[in-house]
Amino acid sequence: MHSLSSSSASLSSVPSHHPRHPPSVPLPTLRFCGLRPEALFPRPLSLYSSCSSPARRSARRLRSTVLVSASAGNGPPSKFDYDLVIIGAGVGGHGAALHAVEKGLKTAIIEGDVVGGTCVNRGCVPSKALLAVSGRMRELQSDHHLKSLGLQVAAAGYDRQGVADHANNLASKIRSNLTNSMKALGVDILTGVGTILGPQKVKYGKDNIITAKNIIIATGSVPFVPKGIEVDGKTVITSDHALKLEFVPDWIAIVGSGYIGLEFSDVYTALGSEVTFVEALDQLMPGFDPEIGKLAQRVLINPRNIDYHTGVFASKITPARDGKPVMIELIDAKTKEPKDTLEVDAALIATGRAPFTNGLGLENINVVTQRGFVPVDERMRVIDADGKLVPHVYCIGDANGKMMLAHAASAQGISVVEQVTGKDHILNHLSIPAACFTHPEISMVGLTEPQAKEKADKDGFTISVAKTSFKANTKALAENEGEGLAKMIYRPDNGEILGVHIFGLHAADLIHEASNAIALGTKIQDIKFAVHAHPTLSEVLDELFKSAKVNSPVSSPVSEPVGV
């Protein structure tokens, strides 16, 4: 039987209880969200009272799980302080922690900065707030569009500080939601930088040492700034600074045309800036399916105040100072010859993200990072310098570099918890959707057409491509947003969905039907019979499934999940 850690007691006014406490400990389930606190306290605690009823139901379900696991007698009490310690309280760590509690693990999460990590504080969340503004600005500025709807709007304007506040308030709100959800479930939030001291031993803060049966590294990433670029946080910035929207430059160069660059180009152009993309590869939006990229370029780049330089590196960027603008020296990506110099008002570095793994103490467990990433196998188990698995240490999220998306990190964390609680699990990364929240949105899951072709050639099968247009969708036309394309790459022989790519209104919300089908192994010949409400945008996918020509009338068994 282990004692309560002092830190957890101090973090919460309610005593910490763990499911594995013997039944003699009073009220073992008190900590769970919404579990009849009214019976114990004269007035409901604000935390509890804010719980919505679905949360209460899940908590109740949770308790029964816990009781079952307790009565099943999960062996003698652990000799460790925690069953699971997660280093990093971003979305990945949060997802892992919640699932760990559900599985009955005593869990702590170490955070050296703020709860929520990149996604909540400097990434997906505040950027969605800015994009919500840019989407509305676009609508209000589109005279043609408004006119065709019969609307008349006087000139639209915005207040920069108001927009910035909206993003900041959203981040704070989501951060406190995340913190509360973990606290309410009994996850200990330990503050300080976490360092692995040795097998199953972690230090956090100055000198607090705890032991853990299993450790998950979930330290995430920071913006990657290539050599030669001087970030001053004012005129040469990363997404960290841009999300604060401290100023809206007349002309901003965005280095990198991936998700981050594209989303910011949407925000900046809607707010009146002109944008110049600098892309090292030969075409914009590398990584997207080429056909989708091309269409997206027609809609998101060409008609807007955006120009671009492709096939060039920004070899040197100097912030604006001494009465000079921001200077960007471009060199040819292949020959390294100097090509041009740009003079702009600001530069946003969106060249990707670098893992944040320094100071983790990886040397103490003989792990050497690869370009900063922690090497892992398909089960997120950390691999040491000798190529052997390090027992009890896992790494999820951006720090392992498999798929640098918040929800991928969370899914990886859940997969790890499944494994440490005795159920083998391999995450199928090809079923993880991705989205870019431009106007309109881009989303995708699985393979692009070239990737699918390559795989087909290698494995000896053929692929087909089905496409549907938003132009034929009633709801899209009602919204006057007919621009868009959905595309599916599939195997005509067995109806397997290999990849789905959508560009159009609410594409990010539409992708899940396809990603769920891939995750569950649902075949086209089966899903095409599923019914979609009319008129909805989801009918774009309905049509997509129906337009596919599958030669196999019989549904085959679910394919084995594939790890990456």
Add this chain to the structure above:
Amino acid sequence: MANSLLHSSKLSFSSSFPSLLLPPPSRVRRTAPSFSVNAKIREIFMPALSSTMTEGKIVSWVKSEGDVLSKGESVVVVESDKADMDVETFYDGILVAIVVPEGESAPVGAPIGILAESEEEIAEAKAKAASASAGGGGGSGGAQTSSALPVAPAVTASPAPAIPQPSPPASAAAPSGGGTPGKLIATPAAKKLAKQHKVDLNKIAGTGPFGRVTPADVEAAAGIVKPPPKSVATTAAEPAKAVAAGTGGGAKELPPPLPGSSIVPFSTMQAAVSKNMVESLSVPTFRVGYPVSTNALDALYEKVKPKGVTMTAILAKAAAMALVQHPVVNATCKDGKSFTYNSNINIAVAVAINGGLITPVLQDADKLDLYLLSQKWKELVDKARSKQLQPHEYNSGTFTLSNLGMFGVDRFDAILPPGQGAIMAVGASKPTVVAGSDGFFSVKSKMQVNVTADHRIIYGADLAAFLQTFAKIIENPEGLTL
């Protein structure tokens, strides 16, 4: 019809494109006489694949030079601003030459390839193609807008307007204030505009920060008057702008006031004038002038003046009498769809009072006699001075009279006030030398009358006829005193 391309789409989502590109027939007819031997040689044009397409990029040539084509076959894939489209030939023949190679762009209507009907024409067609591509300077060449069609394209393929490249070499252009001297810096929007309006960026002096060329510079160079700018990067609190934009008026970015200048807000009356003036811009007006001889009128005025009759009353009465015969000039266009004929003739007369402008109305001016009218006018002016005019006494006008003759103004234009069909601007009566039809000179007093009218309801002939009637009344003023 000769040279045509039919394009069709492979993609189901591109159904909104025009279906057929037919070059103007004039082109063919005018070409044929001088190049009759070329009749069997056809050009393939860059088709307009969408209503907004101005130029297209050749994605790929499906056919190669020397390939035999049959009607309906895909020849080339063109990328427009919207989609990639397969373009089909409308004629059988041999693809002799590709004028615009893959990856390059050409304006809509420019030749992109040469088609010969039979092998006999190949050599000739090749020569034609050579001249086309030589003259056009390759890719974006043959660049010839469809408005410049009358001459045979192969011969005239004029040098393409240089399309500014994103990063032209250093040139002696933009004066730079802090940036790299001598280097042309243009913003993305400026480049787009320059391309659209075919403006050479190198010839524009940038006025933006660090001497860069801004979209406004390009528009100025292209001679474009900017529509009211959308307030994008400014704060929302600009009600004046919103009002102006709502009425289609020109809300301009004003320069900051000069040092020492003072700002005096409009009074209520001035604000109303301002609003009306901006609103008037939404009405399509035109003007017709007429010289009216006033000798007889002056004589009459001398007679009736002692009885308290004013010139204003005389003019109002004359206008009202003319309006009776031309009711359309007394009408109003309220909704842009119909005539509203007014049952009364109410003459509003513009008066400058206490730094403002107001239009007291002489109601039923056609029915009252000159003396009553003069009396009424005096009352109205007194009320206006003491700011006691009732709304129906200044806003019920159906026709406005504005007279600046007493200042010696010989002619002027008036702005049509909203809600009325016409306004008359009367200048001073001046002795004028007139050549008579009998060959003798004489001196007569003439005054210039200009009428501004809403052309949606009042046409030139209506106004001319009205003015003729008005002139007759003034020149034979006996009727006024009846």
